[in-house]
Structures are given as structure tokens and as C-alpha cells.
Amino acid sequence: MNAQLDAALIHVDGTVVYELSEDERQAVHDLYARYEELRGEPDQTLNPDALNACRNALHDAYGQVQLTGRLSTMRARLLDAASECPFCGAAPATTLDHHLPKGDYRSLSINPRNLIPSCQPCNRAKGTLDPVAGEGIIHTYFETLPDQTFLVANPTYVDGALVISFSVDAEVAEPPLSGRLEFQIGRLKLNERLAKSINTFLFELKPGMELLREIPNWRQAIRTHLQKAGDSFDRSFGMNHWKAAVVRSLAACEPFLDDPWSYLDNTAVLAVEPDEEVLL
Template identity: 60%
Template sequence: MPLPARGETDINAQLDAGLIQVDGTVDYALSDPERQAIHELYALYDQLLGEPNPRLDMEALSACNDALHNAYDQVQKGGRLKSMRGSLLRAVRECPLCGAAPATTLDHHLPRAQYKSLAINPRNLVPSCQPCNRAKGTVVPSAGQGMVHAYFQALPTATFLRATSSYIDGALAISFYIDDTVVPSPLHERLTFQLTRLNLDERLVDSINIMLFTLKPSLEMFRGLANERAQIQEYLRGAARSYNKDFAWNHWRSAVVLSLSECDAFLDDPWTYLDKPLILTEALEEDVG
């Protein structure tokens, strides 16, 4: 399901906050035709579901493009549009792109540098974590690439995020993919691009380890039982159903535990992995330019 679109306020009030300083100094005085054109632009953006289109480059806004681009600075912490920022970030409990980290930044779905007039349109501002924001960069959605729009993209209510598990000598490796039997083109190509662009196979390693070690106390109940393997398999399947319910369909947690429920090597001996100390990779500081 798409995210609920939050952060919308009265468009004129939002424009005033972005373009007029607290002391009344006007950074840019919008004309009435420009205000009307911005209203039309935002409506067109919704109509196009956030997809790039030459119609979004309105000649009527050519004079105020730079001012709107620069007004995004007021969306940052402490800026005059901080309330909009807070509303957008509070709408999610985790980054909608990776599902593994808090959303602490706002990403321009259509890049700010190329779509200046949309710089403070809340529908173009997607909550994200810093690593996802950095990895996504300024890519523009097109055929076979780009991020799906968190506010507009309707996704199948079926399991399409899958994972494969490699388990050798207690070493576990998880790789994600999009099931092309469930998701048709071109959505499959875009989701696959997003998965690769965000490098989730590597970035989710620590999150996967933490999740599985969190499950260990429950799995311990089955250790040594005659039907240990069957009990662990059923528990993992139940966990997948629970994650689908609690974290929304096609969350990476569901894909991981479902994959392990089908991994014979893991089911035969999960303890070689689970009895090791939990060791996390060194976290790298991320910053968004």
C-alpha cells in the first residue's frame, strides 16, 4: 500500500513560509499568476503520480524556479517549514525504501536540481534514511529504473519480494530478488533497479543478524525435540505471516524468515549459526549532500 501523504498545508501559507523571512523580508514576491501556476503544477504532479513529464516544466514559473529551489532550505531543521518536515517524517516509523532504519531525511522523488518548482511540494518529498537518500541520489524515474513512488505506486497484494539463503558451515548469506511471476514489467524492472541501487543485500546484513538473534530465545524452545526441524520451520513460516501483518506486505523480514523456512541446511542445523556471538559490521557515518 502507498504511504499516506502527509505534510500538506495550505499551499499559499506554505509558499509564504518558504519565501518570506520571519522579519517580513521577502526573498521572492510571487505574482498571482505564479501562485495559480504552482497550484496547477502540484495538481498535475498528483495526476501524473509523480512521474517525470515535460509538462511539469511550466514556462509560467521560469522566473521563480530558483526561489522555489532555494526555499527547500527552510524545510531543514530549524527552518520556517520545519513543521512540514516533522509531519512528513512522523508519517512513517521506518524508511520506506529499505525498511531497516529510521527516516531522518527527506528525498526529492523528482530531483530538486531538475525540478526546481517542486522543491517544497510535500508530495515530492519522501521520508528516507540517510543511506537510502545517498544511494538513490538524483536518479530520475524512467523505463526500467528509478524508485517507485512511496505515495502513489500501487503494489500487488502478493509476495513479490523474495530471498535466497546460502548456508554453509554455519555461515549465512541472504540475497533478495523480485519475483517476476508476481510483478509484471515494467514495475518488475523498476523494483529490481531499486533493490540493486540501494544495495540492500549488503546493507541489511546487520539488521538480518539482529532480527534472527532476537528470534533465538523462541527457537530455543524447540532445541533437542524429536520434531525440532518441523517446529522451527513452522515457527519461521508463522513469523513471516506476522511480519507481513505488522510491517506491511513484502517487508524484508518476511522474505528472510520465509527463505530460511525453505532452506534445508539451516533447518537441519540452525545452531551453528545461532550459537555464535552476534558480531556486527562497523557502521559507516553517512551524510547527505
């Protein structure tokens, strides 16, 4: 941690941006330990008076976490640890989100445990959410999730038009966790934003289902294929990935199984949106 603080506050040529006293350095250590103890939940003790003089310097040091900054190695390590955005599971993690906003918790701006890999749309949708203890977005690093399926995909299928929304089974992910997960789905606009990803995902599954189209019992074969795909996605992505929820929901959707072709034969891969501006 001391090496990280030195890199953040001292230029490569030795110019000091802010010289931490020994008491301030210890206060940063204590602050990070307190953050771990609280599992990232907001608390007034995370703005200690002992760091009043240096908190703005620590806040501004976040600029060194960017691609060419002195803490860019830390940035790369955090992003490399995430194969995809942990919030949506549908896009690469290309930015770092402050779990507790750096504007409110300035001394935590470069704490690696407060920096969550995310995609730009999720980072933007979360925004400067006012943190409340026990509410809001769950902490990716600290939250313990049930090792059971709690993410539910709810399909509506009429005349070849497929709409899927997501909800949380409160009997598996019990309150208050279920409330936080439902809030997260809404805050990040996942029902709307995942629509394109679902379309593209099912288009990729289309060749496998078309191989079953010519066999006599193709309806049951497709149901079994989708169920097995859900089990495979559990193994590949962990429990409660949206892809597993989608295929399981379609395996139980009788209207879809009656006529999946009206949707699949007209599914087109939508163009990928251009990259958005990088969020700091």
C-alpha cells in the first residue's frame, strides 16, 4: 500500500504532490482496514478527520489510475481480473467504478477495493448514486450470493415477438439482498439494455436449434437443448448469469416451444454501438 501511495503522490521525477505525514499514512492504512471491516458499506467513519488535510490530494490522485498514469498498473490488474462487467455480464469491463463515490469519500478514491471493474453503460447508469447502508448496488467483492438460482427471466412471446424481463426470486435471495438485486436491475436499466444482447445471443444459438428442426420430436429436443445449455452456462459463468436464465425460461415457455421459428427466422444481429467516452 505504501508503494501505491508514493506512486500516487510523487511524480516520477521525484516532485512531491503531497507529502503524507506518518500519522496520515497510518490513517490511510486504518481507513482501508475499516472499509474492509464494513464490507464497503457507507459509514461516517470512512471520512476520518485525520485525513482532512490530504483527502483532496488522494481524490485527485485517481487521475493517475488512468491509462498513462503512475497507477495504470493497478488499473490493468483490476480490469484483467474481470472477464466481463460484473453488473450486466454482457459487455467487457473497460472502466473502474467507485463503489462509494469518490466525491463523497475522497480518501477512498484510489483504494483498490473501492474500484469495481465495469462496462461504460453500467458505470454511467449507476452514476453518483447516494449510498445508504444496506441498500443500493451490492458490492461485487464482498457480497455473498446464494449458491442457487435466484435470477429469473420472464419471457413474453406473441406472434414471434419475444420480450424478456428479469426479476429476483426472493425465496432464494432473501430480503434485504433480493431488494438490492431488484434495485440494481432497475438502476442499471438491465431489462432494457440486455434486449439487444439477448437478441444477439439467441441468434448465436440458432444453428444448434436448427439442427433439431428436421427430427420428429424437435419440440422436446429443443427444450432439452435449452435446459442443457443453462447447465453449461452455470459451469462457464457461475450461477445466475443472464444467459442461463434466458435459456431456462425459454425451455419452460410453451408458446416459444410451439413455434420458435417465427422468432429465430427473423432474428437479426443488431449493430454494436460505437464506444462511448471513457468514464473517470
